[in-house]
Amino acid sequence: MTLIIGVLEQGLIYGILALGSYITYKILDFPDLTVDGSFPLGAAVTAAIVTKGGNPYAAFLISALAGAAAGACTGLIHVKCKVRDLLAGIIVMTGLYTVNYRIAGMANVPLFGSETAFDNEWINQIPQGLASYKTLMVIAVVAVMVKVLLDLYLKTKSGMLLRATGDNERLVTTLAKDSGTMKIIGLAISNGLVALGGSVMCQQQRFFELGMGTGTVVICLASVIIGTSVFKNARWMKATTAVVIGSVFYRACVALAMNLGLETTDMKLIMAVLFLIILIVTADRKKKVRNHA
Amino acid sequence: MKKNMIAILMAAAVLMTGCASSGSGAGEDTSAQSEASSAEETSAEAADGASYTIGISQFAIHGSLDNCREGFLQGLAEEGIVEGENLTVDYKNAESSTEYANQIASDLVSGSPDMICAIATPSAQSCYNAAMNTDIPVIYTAITDPVAAQLANEDGSSVGNITGTSDKLPVEKQLEMIRELLPEAETIGIIYTTSEANSESAIAEYEAAVEKYGFTLETVGISTISEVSLAADTLLAKVDCLNNLTDNTVVQALPTILDKANAQGIPVFGSEIEQVRKGCLAAEGLDYVALGVTTGKMAAQILKGEAEASQLPYESIADSGLYLNTAVAENLGITIPESAQERAIETFAEISAE
Amino acid sequence: MLELKHIDKYYNPGTINEMCLFRDFNLSIRDGEFVSVVGSNGSGKTSLLNIICGSIDVENGQIIMDGKDITGMKEFSRHQKIGRVFQNPAAGTSPGMTILENLSLADNKGKHYLLSRGVNDKRISYYREELSRLRLGLEDKLDVKVGSLSGGQRQALALLMSTMTPIEFLILDEHTAALDPKTAETIMELTDEIVREKRLTTIMVTHNLRYAVEYGSRLLMMHEGECIIDAAGEEKAALNVDDILGRFNEISIACGN
Numbered sequence: 010m011t012l013i014i015g016v017l018e019q020g021l022i023y024g025i026l027a028l029g030s031y032i033t034y035k036i037l038d039f040p041d042l043t044v045d046g047s048f049p050l051g052a053a054v055t056a057a058i059v060t061k062g063g064n065p066y067a068a069f070l071i072s073a074l075a076g077a078a079a080g081a082c083t084g085l086i087h088v089k090c091k092v093r094d095l096l097a098g099i100i101v102m103t104g105l106y107t108v109n110y111r112i113a114g115m116a117n118v119p120l121f122g123s124e125t126a127f128d129n130e131w132i133n134q135i136p137q138g139l140a141s142y143k144t145l146m147v148i149a150v151v152a153v154m155v156k157v158l159l160d161l162y163l164k165t166k167s168g169m170l171l172r173a174t175g176d177n178e179r180l181v182t183t184l185a186k187d188s189g190t191m192k193i194i195g196l197a198i199s200n201g202l203v204a205l206g207g208s209v210m211c212q213q214q215r216f217f218e219l220g221m222g223t224g225t226v227v228i229c230l231a232s233v234i235i236g237t238s239v240f241k242n243a244r245w246m247k248a249t250t251a252v253v254i255g256s257v258f259y260r261a262c263v264a265l266a267m268n269l270g271l272e273t274t275d276m277k278l279i280m281a282v283l284f285l286i287i288l289i290v291t292a293d294r295k296k297k298v299r300n301h302a
Numbered sequence: 303m304k305k306n307m308i309a310i311l312m313a314a315a316v317l318m319t320g321c322a323s324s325g326s327g328a329g330e331d332t333s334a335q336s337e338a339s340s341a342e343e344t345s346a347e348a349a350d351g352a353s354y355t356i357g358i359s360q361f362a363i364h365g366s367l368d369n370c371r372e373g374f375l376q377g378l379a380e381e382g383i384v385e386g387e388n389l390t391v392d393y394k395n396a397e398s399s400t401e402y403a404n405q406i407a408s409d410l411v412s413g414s415p416d417m418i419c420a421i422a423t424p425s426a427q428s429c430y431n432a433a434m435n436t437d438i439p440v441i442y443t444a445i446t447d448p449v450a451a452q453l454a455n456e457d458g459s460s461v462g463n464i465t466g467t468s469d470k471l472p473v474e475k476q477l478e479m480i481r482e483l484l485p486e487a488e489t490i491g492i493i494y495t496t497s498e499a500n501s502e503s504a505i506a507e508y509e510a511a512v513e514k515y516g517f518t519l520e521t522v523g524i525s526t527i528s529e530v531s532l533a534a535d536t537l538l539a540k541v542d543c544l545n546n547l548t549d550n551t552v553v554q555a556l557p558t559i560l561d562k563a564n565a566q567g568i569p570v571f572g573s574e575i576e577q578v579r580k581g582c583l584a585a586e587g588l589d590y591v592a593l594g595v596t597t598g599k600m601a602a603q604i605l606k607g608e609a610e611a612s613q614l615p616y617e618s619i620a621d622s623g624l625y626l627n628t629a630v631a632e633n634l635g636i637t638i639p640e641s642a643q644e645r646a647i648e649t650f651a652e653i654s655a656e
Numbered sequence: 657m658l659e660l661k662h663i664d665k666y667y668n669p670g671t672i673n674e675m676c677l678f679r680d681f682n683l684s685i686r687d688g689e690f691v692s693v694v695g696s697n698g699s700g701k702t703s704l705l706n707i708i709c710g711s712i713d714v715e716n717g718q719i720i721m722d723g724k725d726i727t728g729m730k731e732f733s734r735h736q737k738i739g740r741v742f743q744n745p746a747a748g749t750s751p752g753m754t755i756l757e758n759l760s761l762a763d764n765k766g767k768h769y770l771l772s773r774g775v776n777d778k779r780i781s782y783y784r785e786e787l788s789r790l791r792l793g794l795e796d797k798l799d800v801k802v803g804s805l806s807g808g809q810r811q812a813l814a815l816l817m818s819t820m821t822p823i824e825f826l827i828l829d830e831h832t833a834a835l836d837p838k839t840a841e842t843i844m845e846l847t848d849e850i851v852r853e854k855r856l857t858t859i860m861v862t863h864n865l866r867y868a869v870e871y872g873s874r875l876l877m878m879h880e881g882e883c884i885i886d887a888a889g890e891e892k893a894a895l896n897v898d899d900i901l902g903r904f905n906e907i908s909i910a911c912g913n
Contacts (some may be wrong), residue, residue: 015408015432106525110496117423117499119452141435146401162771169753169761169774176461176750184765185746214404216427216451216678219497221400228401267409273364273397290639296697 011141015262020257021152022210026225028159028249029202034233035248036163037195038176042098042226043083045062045171046105047200048077049222051207053109056118057219063127069151069208075203077197079105084193102222112217119183125212144213152207157204162198163249171195186199205231231284232256238287247280308377310573315420352390354417356484359429361422362398362551364575365468370421376591377598382655398550400424403631407432415554417441419597420466423451423499430464438612439604440464443597444590446500446548448616463605465614467597469500469548469588472622473507473654476545476586477515479624480571482544482642483584489518491541493533493559495551496523503546530555534562536642540562548588569634578625581653584636584641584642585625593619623647658708658857659684663717665703665881675779677703678881680845681717683854685874687824690851690858692868694900696877696907699733699881701861704878705829708859710734735885736766739818739856743830748814751803755794755813758802759783790846796797800887809895819850826842826851828860838866843870865897879907 026048051072058068079101087097103165110116126132127144135143160261162168174181174191211217235254240246262283266276272299358374360482371393371591375385383389396403407428410418418433418440420426423644426442430453433440433586443466448454453464462599490512494501503523512519520541522533530552544563546552552559553576559577563570572582575589603609624642627650631638643649663681668674677700685691696700706712708719710731715742719727727733736883743746749758760775763783777863787795790812790851794805802810819826828847832840851858863867868875875892878898885903887895 010412010434015405017410019404019408047360067439068479092433115450116502117427117500118425118451121452149899164774166761166764166769166772167771167775169757169771172753173761175746176752178741179747180750180761182732183735183738183740184761185732186769187732191363213399213431214428215422215431218400220398224399224401263405264409267394267405273395273399273402273406282786288592 011091012264012268014142014145016261017257018148018213020260021145021148021253021261022206023228024182024231024253024256025155026203026206026229027236027252029036029199029206030153030196030226030229031233031237031249031252032159032171032199032202034230035170035175035237036191037199039094039096039175039192040198041080041083041196041199042095043080043101043105043196043200044211044226045201045222045224046201046228048207048210048225049109049217049219050079050105051204052211052217052221053113053118053207054204055208055211056113056120057062058102059120059123059125060118065129065212066174067212069126072208073205076207077201079204080198080200081110081193083200084189084196087196088189088192091187099184106219109222110216111219115135116219120212120215120217120251126209126213127212147214147264148209148213150176151205152253155205159202160247167194200281202261228259231239231280232259234284235259235287253282303453306580316586318655320588326616334422340413346510347420349360353390354383355390355392355413355415356417356419356605357413357578358391358419358421359403359406359410359417359425360393360395361403361425362409362418362550363395364553366548366553366574367421367444370465370469370575370594370597371419373591373593373594373596374419374421374443374601375599377595377603378602379597381446381599381602381606383602395646396425400428403428404432411436411438414438417518417601418578419443419601422487424638426464426466427451427455430462434462437463438447440466441462441597441601442616443583443593443603443613444469446470447503454616460612460614463611465600465611466616467593467600468616468618469590469620471504471507471588472586473504473511474514475622476571476573477508477511477517478479479584479586480543480545482516482639483636485517487517487542488540489520489543490546491520491522491544493522493524493537493544493552494547494549498549501547501549508545524551527555531558534559538562538568540575541568543568545568546572546582548573553577564633567638569630569632572625575623575625578627578648579650579654581627581630583627583630584638585638587620587625589623589647627653629653657684657685657720657722659718659720660704660707661718663707663718663719664715665712666715669715676881678707678714682880683876683883684755684832685857685859687857688855688870689874691860691874692872693859693861693876694863694865694868695876696904699878699882701878702829705740705827705859706762708734708825709738709740709827710724724816737824738827739823739825740827741818741831743833745807745810745834748788748818749802752801754799754801755805756780756783757789758813758817758818759786762820763891765821776869776905778827781894786820787813789849790816791842810833811835811839811843815843815850819854819856824857826856826858826863828863829860830861833863855909863899869895869897869900877903 033039051203054072054075054290055068059065083101086092086100127147132143170186171191174188178188232255233252235258236251237248242253266279342526385391394406403425411432418429418438420429420440420442422444423481426445429440445451445468448468449456453461455461494505508519520537522537524530524533532652559569569583572578572585574585574587578585600614624646625648626638626646629652659719661682662677666674678825693701694864707714710729718725733736756775763779784795792812793853794809832843835843844867875895876883
């Protein structure tokens with residue numbers, strides 16, 4: 010049971026990140042590497058706030074804003090300085106390493122002595138029987154809120170223009186809007202969510218570690234790809250829901266693999282094969298649909 | 303939806319195959335539940351005093367950390383808790399990833415072992431966090447500053463159901479030794495990884511102590527292993543000797559550093575036995591196996607119910623030992639004073655390629 | 657009124673491949689004119705449209721729209737008054753969004769795209785009405801993704817979208833070229849209907865000489881960055897396909913083709 014709770018906790022936290030990556034990777038078609046830096050940025054900001062006794066829920070918000078600023082930087086570098094998408098992300102990600110270090114003040118900041126979103130007077134009032142679920146409950150509330158807000162946003166005028174930007178940049182221009190601005194907005198929202206995920210993660214694991222961002226982009230993309238591929242034909246399910254489920258599924262695979270006694274060294278290859286299988290199986294289906302058509 | 307199921311089943315099949323090939327004893331019938339229930343059975347036995355299960359979470363693949371783990375099991379064995387006889391060990395390595403460290407922690411906790419042993423800071427923090435709402439004690443080792451990691455109070459007492467050992471470097475003794483071997487030297491250079499908390503606190507200690515021994519300190523911080531080479535070039539131009547910490551990244555790149563230093567005839571000092579074996583001139587350092595043994599003995603006390611983890615203050619190794627490599631000294635044309643040679647616990651006459 | 661004054665346009669300026677397309681090019685288009693532009697490949701037809709829309713910059717000269725110099729204005733800003741339909745039917749719509757969403761997006765052109773609901777339910781009946789004019793049955797497919805429509809359906813939708821809000825200029829960039837003859841005919845008729853109804857000043861580049869002769873109030877034939885035929889009114893009415901084809905052949909011979 011603890012294992013399932015652990016999978017759900019971690020899966021939903023990465024689900025928040027995956028929702029962010031969904032915006033850049035699926036909607037804007039922008040391979041954004043900033044996430045490797047904005048994820049620990051959210052954690053660093055949170056560590057700085059929480060260790061000084063700041064409100065842990067406010068830390069969620071401030072982290073998200075910091076992440077949005079980082080995303081906007083990537084966007085500005087790409088749009089205004091005409092730097093290629095991958096490089097713009099790498100530049101910001103690299104710079105954020107220093108920024109994160111300066112914000113946190115140390116390479117490893119423990120939060121064991123501080124109030125977090127999962128451990129404070131207010132949340133600790135919940136009945137004893139639910140105590141072991143309180144972390145999961147808070148994470149689930151945050152993840153669901155993010156998902157619902159993102160769904161709502163994508164249906165607004167601005168959200169629809171964002172979708173159009175990834176779909177067909179020219180259309181946006183003929184609608185007399187600057188597609189560059191939309192890209193910057195999209196990157197800001199995306200990295201805001203990733204940093205929010207970093208904030209949640211930092212408070213859940215109770216420490217900030219400067220190196221915690223390495224490989225984030227892979228995890229995010231894996232979740233997005235698994236979610237959107239497996240549920241491609243499930244029209245009743247929103248893509249955002251699929252992405253969050255994809256993240257939990259990915260996490261379950263990692264937990265299962267580890268539980269079966271797999272070496273962590275071997276896991277990367279197994280995961281790579283897993284993606285490949287999912288991509289092949291789902292691509293196959295797409296072809297068949299075309300044949301029917 | 304059928305296709306989805308196929309995807310999931312195939313995915314599961316891949317995991318199974320991987321499992322079988324990894325040769326773990328999990329067997330054919332492998333589901334999370336059967337795994338968990340078998341762990342419960344074992345712990346039930348443990349209550350009878352017959353046997354124990356320990357989950358080990360090690361943060362990285364690293365010589366010193368491996369030595370810690372070996373020493374830990376050795377220490378337990380000396381107290382009569384022997385792996386394979388009355389001890390089941392579930393060892394997992396996080397490959398330097400906090401993502402995996404968290405996953406491992408929750409995985410270990412779900413198996414309800416009698417104890418979790420965490421090697422290095424992030425692993426200890428994840429395990430302590432995951433085990434916080436259970437009664438599983440956590441014992442850590444290879445943490446330079448347990449107080450800074452908030453795993454111990456200022457006075458060394460435990461913050462919870464957790465205790466362990468610190469690999470705090472004997473900085474003053476190291477400086478004294480460098481002065482003894484290199485009476486003329488003025489500047490010491492240190493390369494360290496900015497993301498490693500242990501290195502950060504060690505640097506702070508060196509900064510505070512160098513003056514007393516008549517040295518000045520030059521440091522270069524790096525963020526990835528690829529920067530080591532450049533950092534070494536930068537430092538070697540300004541220093542009389544290099545000094546290594548137990549910094550994971552820098553130690554991994556030790557051959558690069560030694561090559562460059564040797565080319566310029568600049569001696570490199572280590573911080574533990576492995577580094578001296580591989581070609582550092584000398585180290586006033588820790589024997590990580592011994593540190594592990596100490597940790598293992600503490601663990602045995604807790605397992606046998608002789609002490610509570612929350613009651614045991616963390617321990618540091620009181621004495622450091624001098625390690626020398628005479629082959630390196632010869633190459634560099636340095637004469638090691640007899641007093642030092644006599645004092646050395648271990649002297650290597652050759653440089654190990656491994 | 658749209659005026660191009662003393663336009664110079666080079667490709668690859670400053671390199672060994674420098675190529676002059678327009679030198680001191682002048683053109684003025686009066687309000688309400690429907691200009692068809694023909695010419696061989698590389699004659700500068702599409703570049704002309706791109707210069708007007710701001711998709712490419714000019715080296716010298718001025719572009720004046722309604723008396724205002726827009727030479728330095730960004731491409732997207734110019735589209736406040738311009739609607740544009742491209743040769744590629746995929747270019748004028750968003751394939752991942754439904755017909756309804758595409759129309760809603762287009763319907764909001766000229767206003768802010770903020771956080772109000774993207775689809776206005778009150779407009780749906782109007783959208784249906786407009787779609788039914790296309791006679792393609794799209795009015796019953798509001799929730800279908802545009803990506804699954806045929807090229808002709810998409811182009812019709814793109815035409816509708818680009819003329820939905822009040823604009824002054826309509827730029828048609830070989831917009832029937834990628835369609836089968838029958839669909840092209842339908843789209844062309846629809847174009848004429850919309851242009852007349854909304855009194856749009858229109859510039860249409862086409863390779864179909866019949867369309868150029870049949871539709872519009874003025875005909876331009878471009879060659880090497882110059883207008884070699886510029887016929888309006890009765891002069892245009894007197895032109896037939898053979899006249900133009902004749903000029904094409906003359907040019908080709910002169911060029912040694």
